[in-house]
């Protein structure tokens with residue numbers, strides 16, 4: 049174990065993002081007023097936050113069929129219109145916690161599709177947010193991160209609308225868009241590109257990378273099931289030795305042998321309290 053006093057530095061942007069903060073505040077308020085509320089799937093990708101919410105009566109239903117009460121909250125990731133319809137058909141009231149940045153991407157997909165554009169969402173096709181965005185494109189779109197889409201797909205529609213999952217890495221989205229432009233403009237295509245990356249993600253990634261370039265080691269705090277946390281880890285790894293932990297208990301003192309300067313960042317669903325616990329653990333090494 050290192051006996052050297054570690055210099056600990058946090059990024060300027062840590063803790064909950066505005067969308068997660070709002071979702072948790074509303075859930076807490078509704079749970080207090082009604083004694084309980086269900087959410088469709090986990091409302092944040094963080095076991096500890098979900099446990100705290102469970103303690104005040106917030107229960108996650110994994111599908112519409114599993115909803116037991118007459119009110120359900122949709123997470124900050126949002127859902128497509130077909131899912132909203134399915135919930136309403138069962139006379140279940142919706143508390144819509146969809147983040148405004150996700151809503152912006154959903155609106156963009158809906159507008160593009162109604163204007164006759166085929167929608168390409170740069171993102172993970174298995175992610176809840178992406179499925180929801182595509183739902184608003186009314187079946188006229190795909191999700192991909194394959195930059196070679198044009199060379200591998202025989203024929204794509206002539207009018208293409210491109211947007212991004214809100215939590216993607218901006219510089220990668222730029223590269224993706226450039227490739228599409230290069231291919232599409234040789235095929236008489238019409239392109240509409242909309243920047244739908246969340247502002248918090250953009251700032252958090254910039255601040256994180258700036259710090260990662262100055263420290264000996266980075267700790268990224270957040271769940272492995274959180275897309276934005278995994279992207280932070282991916283970015284930090286390009287700059288320095290990086291570990292991702294969900295809680296302070298996962299920290300191994302041996303990681304810090306010979307290190308002087310440690311940087312800390314967090315995903316958007318990591319509570320400030322968890323970050324403080326990590327700092328306290330580092331200070332005790």
Ligand code: SF4
Pocket residue numbers: 065066067068124125147148149150214215246247248249276316
């Ligand atoms: S990361 Fe951005 S898009 Fe996602 S919930 Fe937070 S503020 Fe909204």
